[in-house]
Amino acid sequence: RHDSPNAGHPESFVAGALHVRLGGPTRYPDRLSEKAWLGEGYPDPGTRDIRSTVSLLKASAWISLTIVLCILFCNFSISWGIHHALAPLTLPSPRGRGLG
Numbered sequence: 001r002h003d004s005p006n007a008g009h010p011e012s013f014v015a016g017a018l019h020v021r022l023g024g025p026t027r028y029p030d031r032l033s034e035k036a037w038l039g040e041g042y043p044d045p046g047t048r049d050i051r052s053t054v055s056l057l058k059a060s061a062w063i064s065l066t067i068v069l070c071i072l073f074c075n076f077s078i079s080w081g082i083h084h085a086l087a088p089l090t091l092p093s094p095r096g097r098g099l100g
Contacts, residue, residue, distance in 0.1 A: 008038070015039030017056060020049050 015022040015038040022045065023038040045053075 012038045014053055014056065015042065018045070018049050018052050019043075020045040 011022050014020075019039070019042050021037055021039045021042045023035050026033045026035050
């Protein structure tokens with residue numbers, strides 16, 4: 001179990017995706033915290049792994065943006081279609097026309 005439940009999920013995802021070891025003992029100004037290792041058995045990350053992490057985050061952001069835009073487009077298309085399908089036909093008003 002990781003001390004930080006919110007950070008544990010993304011850290012473990014990156015550790016598994018890049019096959020690196022993250023976490024472990026963390027030094028704070030006032031103490032040393034013994035945190036769990038994520039990706040235990042893998043090597044420590046290097047410079048190349050940092051670049052890979054940035055690429056992974058960019059790809060995740062683009063995928064998320066695409067999914068959100070598709071959901072918004074579908075919702076708009078459905079609501080627009082329902083609105084126009086239920087709208088009554090508008091016929092020209094007979095007022096204003098002269099008879100005869």
